[in-house]
Amino acid sequence: MENHTTHGYAFGPMHEADISELEISFGAEACKDFVIEITSDRSWYDAYFDPQNHISEVLDAFITNGYDSLSDEQKAMFKKEMKEHLLKCGWCESFNWSDAMFIIENGLCSYCYQKREME
Numbered sequence: 001m002e003n004h005t006t007h008g009y010a011f012g013p014m015h016e017a018d019i020s021e022l023e024i025s026f027g028a029e030a031c032k033d034f035v036i037e038i039t040s041d042r043s044w045y046d047a048y049f050d051p052q053n054h055i056s057e058v059l060d061a062f063i064t065n066g067y068d069s070l071s072d073e074q075k076a077m078f079k080k081e082m083k084e085h086l087l088k089c090g091w092c093e094s095f096n097w098s099d100a101m102f103i104i105e106n107g108l109c110s111y112c113y114q115k116r117e118m119e
Contacts, residue, residue: 019083022095026067026078030097035059037101048085055081091116 025031038044039059049055058074058081070078088095089109099109106113 018088018095019079019086022082022086023079025097026082028097030100032063032066034097034100036063039063049081053077 038048039056049059055077058070058077061070061074062078067075067078085104086095086100087103087107089099089103089112090107091112092109094109095103096109102108102110102113108116
């Protein structure tokens, strides 16, 4: 199933293999920055997360103590949420934590977005 942003660029959801590769970077500062960004803006948070699944407790623990401090159950929940909400660039199909929000908003990573603007 193909998805589109408001800009019309098709983007790919994260697959299990993508998330498994990304899991090694869950401890990266850019990942933490992304989580802080989406949790600090209530409209983004409400759009992203179902309050019924107690993800806020997991995200708080992640922000405060890091990914490695999470229990196996919390890690599984965190991984599931990232798989459901992260997107790959609609052109190069890459993902970079520093571009995560940009891709969500524009459908493209910042590099491809700039290339498109120069065409």
